[in-house]
């Protein structure tokens with residue numbers, strides 16, 4: 001326990017003395033909000049193998065089948081509320097200690113938790129596009145109709161990046177620029193196994209950033225790039241970090 005407190009103190013120290021500070025978040029940060037990550041037992045992904053369902057080729061060849069997965073994901077995402085970890089990152093931004101979040105999640109929970117500087121690396125599930133005529137829609141316009149159909153008659157796709165699709169250009173470019181400049185990078189709740197998001201920690205490290213990793217378990221980054229690894233639930237750890245920063249700020 002003492003060791004963990006020390007790590008949290010160290011983490012607070014790095015955050016307070018680095019600029020800019022970035023966070024790279026993944027599915028793990030939203031697990032406490034009820035959205036399973038890829039690994040969680042009995043989660044969505046034990047029913048829908050991402051390799052079979054979450055690819056652009058799968059969508060193009062059988063959009064009705066892939067919409068079964070989107071529908072189940074939507075049901076979880078639209079019910080979910082931001083948890084302590086989302087709120088703590090938003091608090092850090094308001095206190096001036098966190099400058100950008102790069103999230104791989106498509107669940108909108110960082111924004112719902114109060115964060116403003118959010119790069120949605122894999123898009124967002126609240127809007128839909130037609131792959132054929134390029135029309136765009138808000139998901140709510142369809143009142144749950146599944147699958148939603150474009151005026152041109154084709155089935156619409158949520159604006160989330162499927163395997164085999166490119167990262168939105170603006171998100172990609174800004175993420176690279178920020179990773180190069182970062183003084184510190186918080187890597188929260190991601191296995192860092194999905195490319196190209198998994199290049200962000202290495203880019204930041206090569207350019208001098210301190211890497212702080214918060215995860216329930218060690219990842220391939222832990223022994224190669226990570227400077228401070230704090231094992232635990234993202235919400236618990238992040239509230240410890242925010243408390244430590246508040247204490248230091250009030251004693252200065």
Ligand code: NAD
Nearest residue numbers: 026027028037038104105106107189190191215216233234
């Ligand atoms: P991943 O499933 O590969 O890894 C999740 C990581 O989070 C694991 O390392 C796990 O140990 C950790 N974790 C789980 N619960 C945690 C907790 N409470 N606190 C701290 N850490 C916790 O997820 P990934 O690396 O984000 O890659 C999966 C891809 O799937 C991403 O591209 C993402 O876009 C997508 N995805 C998104 C959502 C979402 O939007 N909420 C959900 C599932 C998958």
